[in-house]
Amino acid sequence: MYILGISCYYHDAAAALLEDGKLVAAAEEERFTRIKHDFDFPKNAIEFCLSHAGISARDLDYLIFYEKPFHKFERILMTSFQSFPRSWNVFREAMIPWLSEKLWVKNTIMEKTGIEPDKVLFGEHHLSHAASAFYPSPFEEAAILTVDGVGEWTTASMGIGKGTEIKLLKEIKFPHSLGLLYSAFTAFLGFQVNEGEYKVMGMAPYGKPEYVDRIYDNLIKIADDGSFWLNMDYFSFHYSDDKMFNSKFENLFGKPRTPEMYFFTSETRFPSYFGEKPSNFNELCRENEHYADIAASIQRVTEEVILKLVNSLYKETGLKKLCIAGGVGLNSSANGRILRETPFEEIFIQPSAGDGGGALGAALHAYHGLLGKPRAFVMEHAYWGKEYAESEIKEFLKKNNISYQYFSDDEKLLDRLVDDLVGGKVAGWFQGRFEWGPRALGNRSILADPRSEEMKDLVNVKIKFREPFRPFAPVILEEHTGEYFSYGDKAVNQYPARYMLLVLPLKEGKAGNINAVNHLGTGRLQTIREEWNQRYYRLIKKFGQATGVPILLNTSFNLRGEPIVTSPANAFNTFSKSGIDILVLGNYMVRK
Numbered sequence: 001m002y003i004l005g006i007s008c009y010y011h012d013a014a015a016a017l018l019e020d021g022k023l024v025a026a027a028e029e030e031r032f033t034r035i036k037h038d039f040d041f042p043k044n045a046i047e048f049c050l051s052h053a054g055i056s057a058r059d060l061d062y063l064i065f066y067e068k069p070f071h072k073f074e075r076i077l078m079t080s081f082q083s084f085p086r087s088w089n090v091f092r093e094a095m096i097p098w099l100s101e102k103l104w105v106k107n108t109i110m111e112k113t114g115i116e117p118d119k120v121l122f123g124e125h126h127l128s129h130a131a132s133a134f135y136p137s138p139f140e141e142a143a144i145l146t147v148d149g150v151g152e153w154t155t156a157s158m159g160i161g162k163g164t165e166i167k168l169l170k171e172i173k174f175p176h177s178l179g180l181l182y183s184a185f186t187a188f189l190g191f192q193v194n195e196g197e198y199k200v201m202g203m204a205p206y207g208k209p210e211y212v213d214r215i216y217d218n219l220i221k222i223a224d225d226g227s228f229w230l231n232m233d234y235f236s237f238h239y240s241d242d243k244m245f246n247s248k249f250e251n252l253f254g255k256p257r258t259p260e261m262y263f264f265t266s267e268t269r270f271p272s273y274f275g276e277k278p279s280n281f282n283e284l285c286r287e288n289e290h291y292a293d294i295a296a297s298i299q300r301v302t303e304e305v306i307l308k309l310v311n312s313l314y315k316e317t318g319l320k321k322l323c324i325a326g327g328v329g330l331n332s333s334a335n336g337r338i339l340r341e342t343p344f345e346e347i348f349i350q351p352s353a354g355d356g357g358g359a360l361g362a363a364l365h366a367y368h369g370l371l372g373k374p375r376a377f378v379m380e381h382a383y384w385g386k387e388y389a390e391s392e393i394k395e396f397l398k399k400n401n402i403s404y405q406y407f408s409d410d411e412k413l414l415d416r417l418v419d420d421l422v423g424g425k426v427a428g429w430f431q432g433r434f435e436w437g438p439r440a441l442g443n444r445s446i447l448a449d450p451r452s453e454e455m456k457d458l459v460n461v462k463i464k465f466r467e468p469f470r471p472f473a474p475v476i477l478e479e480h481t482g483e484y485f486s487y488g489d490k491a492v493n494q495y496p497a498r499y500m501l502l503v504l505p506l507k508e509g510k511a512g513n514i515n516a517v518n519h520l521g522t523g524r525l526q527t528i529r530e531e532w533n534q535r536y537y538r539l540i541k542k543f544g545q546a547t548g549v550p551i552l553l554n555t556s557f558n559l560r561g562e563p564i565v566t567s568p569a570n571a572f573n574t575f576s577k578s579g580i581d582i583l584v585l586g587n588y589m590v591r592k
């Protein structure tokens with residue numbers, strides 16, 4: 001039985017295909033269209049899933065959309081009427097795509113895929129999130145938490161999964177939204193909403209949480225069980241399309257940060273790749289530190305709300321296992337605190353925890369929740385995207401007259417690459433199927449030596465041009481996690497660790513050995529085990545044998561502002577436009 005799940009029209013369109021309850025293929029649409037966070041109908045992702053399985057849309061038993069468009073539409077109508085006439089502009093703007101396309105999702109699906117109407121199903125936004133978190137977990141029974149911006153009405157939900165059943169126990173509804181509160185601060189701090197949230201998280205450790213009381217006194221009320229209410233006097237996301245907060249909010253926190261203003265503090269100093277150090281450096285540092293304090297404060301409040309929700313979920317269910325989904329599930333600092341500070345012993349988060357993952361959740365909900373079929377799948381790795389055959393890579397290189405070296409012996413390629421990495425070279429590493437979700441986990445990665453502070457600058461100068469608050473991540477052989485990270489022994493076997501969704505403190509004696517991936521004493525780690533990705537594991541192991549450090553710097557293989565590379569052509573393009581020294585495409589090596 002084939003079931004296809006899709007998500008689109010908000011952010012991160014995606015498709016995921018199940019065969020008899022087992023995941024066969026899943027991908028976000030942005031990887032094919034090369035438009036970051038593409039939310040349009042996921043035509044290419046669907047085509048990929050079907051062709052990977054060797055079937056056509058006619059072979060599908062069901063196609064399920066991840067939410068209910070009419071319920072969402074109802075929320076937009078009701079909220080617009082409540083805040084009329086302030087909402088008139090946004091209402092008019094919103095009606096155009098809703099009346100022309102979004103409401104008629106079923107017709108669009110039928111038109112674009114040719115599927116019969118009785119095979120098209122609709123899930124519910126937070127149920128899709130919950131299903132994406134629980135069904136692919138190894139747990140027979142677990143507590144479930146979903147937190148995001150907003151779906152139809154729900155912004156957070158708590159429930160229990162048992163066998164094939166998911167029961168939602170409690171919901172929090174729009175406009176009271178932890179995700180949208182975080183996004184309001186994301187906008188205030190000069191970043192793009194739905195994109196810059198992780199930058200706020202990265203900026204937080206540079207500040208002091210001095211505005212926590214101001215946030216609690218004015219913006220959000222929290223009950224002991226974690227239920228929360230926003231004070232809507234300070235926000236405008238319920239009646240404006242382009243503004244998240246209003247002038248009252250600015251009275252509380254001062255003027256918003258200029259978008260894309262360079263971020264640095266006295267701690268980061270002035271990175272060389274920003275150019276010449278400004279004469280008013282100290283003044284700009286103080287200004288940035290003020291914004292870092294605000295980032296630290298909203299991050300602290302978010303963590304506290306999540307911890308309260310999680311603790312009350314534990315009290316209510318008595319279960320020791322927890323599944324998390326929704327955009328807030330990508331807050332790896334908060335995930336680290338759940339692991340360290342709550343009674344939950346095991347946590348599952350799948351790599352596409354945001355709305356893209358809704359496609360997977362919807363498909364699993366159809367199979368288990370609607371059809372009652374037994375569980376058949378645990379997501380042990382993230383490699384569900386498209387793969388390119390050796391012949392395709394060779395053809396691409398030949399056609400474009402690119403000189404290369406071919407290694408029939410993997411070990412030789414890995415040895416050569418380790419020598420290069422130890423020698424300070426930066427490599428683009430492309431192999432197998434691309435990753436599901438926003439993280440590069442060893443099949444579309446840029447890799448480098450993690451040991452020196454200078455490597456951080458080097459990778460930034462050569463490729464990423466990122467600000468200091470965006471840390472590079474360490475990938476570590478799983479068996480060494482406890483040596484380098486506090487709580488490392490507890491993190492081993494935890495799925496968020498293998499999916500780079502967990503921030504942990506580095507052990508004091510070790511932090512200085514890996515300065516390129518040390519973010520003020522913490523690291524957002526990826527643990528790796530041989531059975532998940534043999535070649536990647538072997539590479540890191542060899543690097544460890546050569547240097548005594550079983551860790552590499554792993555960052556996503558893309559240029560700033562672009563989606564992660566998909567094809568050999570994307571990879572080569574990124575390699576040529578950047579300062580990457582070596583490109584590995586499967587068993588082919590290209591050098592500058």
Ligand SMILES: [Fe+2]
Nearest residue numbers: 148326327355
């Ligand atoms: Fe969502």
